[in-house]
Amino acid sequence: MTPTRRSLLTATVGATLMPALPRLGRAQAANTIRIGVLNDQSGAYRDISGPYGIECTRQAVQEFGNKGFAVEVIAADHQNKPDVGANIARQWYDQGVDLILDVPTSSVGLAVNNVAREKNKAYINTGSATSDLTGAQCGPTTVHWMYDTYMLAKSTGGAMVKAGGDSWFFITADYAFGHALERDTTAFVRAAGGKVNGSVKYPFPATSDFSSFLVQAQASRAKVIGLANAGADTVNSIKQAAEFGITRRGVKLAALLMFLPDVHAIGLQTAQGLVLTESFYWGLNDRTRAVTERLRPRLKDVKPNMASIANYSCTLHFLKAVADMGVAAAKASGTEIVNRMKAMPCDDDAFGPGTIRADGRKLCPSYLFEVKSPAESKAPWDYYKLLQTTPAEEAFRPLNEGGCPLVRS
Amino acid sequence: MDDIFGIPAPLLFGQLLLGLINGAFYAMMSLGLAVIFGLLNIINFTHGAQFMMGAFAAWMLLEWAGLNYWWALLLVPIIIGFTGVVLERLMISRLYKLDHLYGLLLTFGLGLIIEGVFRNQFGSSGLPYRIPPELQGAWDLGFMFLPIYRGWVVIAALVLCLATWLLIEKTRLGAYLRAATENAPLVQAFGVNVPRMVTLTYGFGVALAAIGGVLAAPIYSVNPQMGTNLIIVVFAVVVIGGMGSILGSIITGFGLGIVEGLTKVFYPEASATVIFVIMAIVLLARPAGLFGRA
Known part of the structure; x- marks a missing residue:
């Protein structure tokens, strides 16, 4: 067979892809x-x-x-x-x-x-x-x-309730993570004497417009909108909340799970003032x-x-x-x-x-951070200021409350 | 305060309006698909990636060239439309004689590749793009608080849709287009350069997706996956409206936006599914779609 242009091309592409395949076949x-x-x-x-x-x-x-x-x-x-x-x-x-x-x-x-x-x-x-x-x-x-969701709920949720946010509305990603985060945060809000006005569970990952849920949250008259989601969903929720002027009218957003790259994606102009929890920050x-x-x-x-x-x-x-x-x-x-x-x-x-x-x-330990304003940020990725530290022994759910079978035995 | 089906009326009106805004995106996107399918018989699965490229191009113009939103609105459709023209000439034009399936596979694959390249380059969490200062702020409509920018999106989408419809239904160029859709060899025999018209039509459809991307940049996260989320819904819109029907895709786009908006109030868990349920029902009752010809 004489090599045609197509077969040559196939061979080239094949050869390029080869090293990417997992090399698990080798003798162990x-x-x-x-x-x-x-x-x-x-x-x-x-x-x-x-x-x-x-x-x-x-x-x-x-x-x-x-x-x-x-x-x-x-x-x-x-x-x-x-x-x-x-x-x-x-x-x-x-x-x-x-x-x-x-x-x-x-x-x-x-x-x-x-x-x-x-x-x-x-x-x-x-x-x-x-x-x-x-x-x-x-x-x-x-x-x-x-x-974990308990640690996030305790740190961010607890701090928001303490600061006067005693009525909540949740916007929750409809899968295991969102449910766990809403459940754990609800427990802290109730324990601190707050109440939950309502919640919506939206389809994950097929949702990119959150305005409808934000308007529902606003209509519930809750003081805090709890975002029980992550990644691009959180970014979209915060961007659109700013667009609808929700935070300007006194409602607080609780980004229950947010990572440094999310802040980077939103930009300090929109993200400033948000309160979030991480257990590591590069400038700590x-x-x-x-x-x-x-x-x-x-x-x-x-x-x-x-x-x-x-x-x-x-x-x-x-x-x-x-x-x-x-x-x-x-x-x-x-x-x-x-x-x-x-x-x-x-x-x-x-x-x-x-x-x-x-x-x-x-x-x-878990750390409660506030996102800096553009004026406070002195260098690229200089985004957080530390508000509060929860020591390691108190940051997570007590050993006997989790229902883990390993603990009982 | 009056309640409608247990939902306060102001909240319901607000949701109708928000549905209309999302519908504007569906209409713009499905319009481009309908125009392309009508003439090229290509199911353009790259459309979502081209929408995403539009948003990224707006970001690049701002960050790298210092050109603001209004320039982006003008330049991005030209730039991305041109990439569409190149794509049509180099690849898609080779498939016209083959089954639909080949066009679908090619454009689907291209969409994945483009998305992958952008993800490699820019990551997945997205880039910030601000609402232009002229359109910041909001109107208080009494029953809800409407950001000026969202109002602008609806108006821009309506104008674009109407202009496209007029262009195709009421002008001489549009008549050529429609004629070529019916019988291309005959139109060519009359001295119309059909291959060039086909190329430009593809470029035009892509440009519509790119404008959609620019309009979306300030309100959605500008990330490589932004088109993927939209494109599946938009295909359902096209199928419901009737493949290749211009007016059908516009009306269905806005209509389904509203249906989706209402679902978000009554049963939010189903808001991603409701459009496909409607699609299934329409396919059973009217296989050619609501506005299509069997």
Whole structure:
């Protein structure tokens, strides 16, 4: 057969794509620890972690150095779909991946949680917010890193009620995460003597116009509109609330989950004055600035947020536990390696000292920030000022209230 | 305060108006699709990506060239329309003799590629684009607070739709277009350059999507996925209105915007689904669509 232009083109395209395919077929080295970063690389949550989360994982591996075993990092896109995520997780664990981490989107996070438990393999979730991961759905192989809906609800919700916002209306993304965030925040509002005037659940991810819900929220006469959503949905909600003059007329917006890249996307002009909670901010102290500086060659112009840098933090802790118990033992049982992680204190530049509880909850302080005005911001990504710190022991749901079976036994 | 079906009347009026605003986008987008399908017989799945390119082009003009919203409104349709012309000449024109399916696959693939390139370049969380100072602020209508910009979107969309309809139904050029839709070889025999007309029609349809993108930039997050969310709904609008029907797509666009708006009050969980339920019913009862010819 003489090569035609078309066959040549096909061959070229094929050859270009080849290196991108996962190279899992190779003979598995017994002395290699494999880490799979499973997150959203193409959808609404990409900028929160996505390619940056992978780079942060690689940075941790590099800083950990050579302790007598090799570490390989692979990555995949779960497209925010629970079935896709669970399939990749199953495949990875079967092919010798020792740890899956990241996994944003609570519905996917919960699906992978089940796979990890079934396969007895380690799973550190940094991306999903649902507090059920350490509650009713907790597992012996799962650790939940830097945040959850309870912590967000307590910090942002609690502060809003204290500041006089005692009547709420929720605009909620209609899936596991939105429901958990609304539920946890409602509990805090009621406990503080406030009331909930109503809520709407909108289809996720097919909604981009929120004006209708914002007008309904306004009609309910609530003092606070709670946005139980994330990513592009939060950005659209805040932009449109500004457009409809809702905040100018005294109604407060509570962005219950917002990350640094979201503030970047909205711009300080519109975002200024918003109150939000994160457990990491690059400009928080000398240690956070140092780790951000080390990450600069990898992240270029982008600053890390609590989600992407959590991959760095949890990878370091996992590798320390592996070094402590030996590669063979670490590879043998997800439960054992997670138990070892729980037994060892954590400490890194991103989140400082911390511990992991019996239910898999990693404890760290939560910080309530206010978004700066354009005049207050002195440099690119200089967006937050610290309002309040909740210490690690108080930031999360008390151990005995989550209903985690691991705690009772 | 009067209640209608348990909803306070002012809230209901507000929702009707908001539905009309979303309908303006549906109408503009489905109009472009209808024009393209009418003449080219191509189901243009790149339309969502071209809408997104319109919004990004407005952002680039502002950030890189310092040209404001009004310049964008003028220049973006020309620039993006031109990319459409190039696309038609290089790729789409090769498919006219093949089944519809090939055109659909090509444009769908192109849409994915364009979206991927923008995502790689600009990330997924979007870029800020402010409402032009002339259109900031809001009118108090008594029953609701209407941002001036949203009012402007409805007016701009109505004017565009009406102008397109007049162009196609009432001018000589439009008559050529309609004739070429019916029988292209015959029109060509009369000395009309049909291939060029086809190319320009595609460019025009794309330009309509790009204007939609510029109008959307200040109110929606300017991100690579912004077209994907819209395009599926817009296809449903086109199917309900009748493939290729100009007036059908305009009326259906505005009408379905209102239906969606009302659903957001009565049962918000279904607001993304209601249009497809209507589509299924229309396809069962009138397979050619409400305004289509069987």
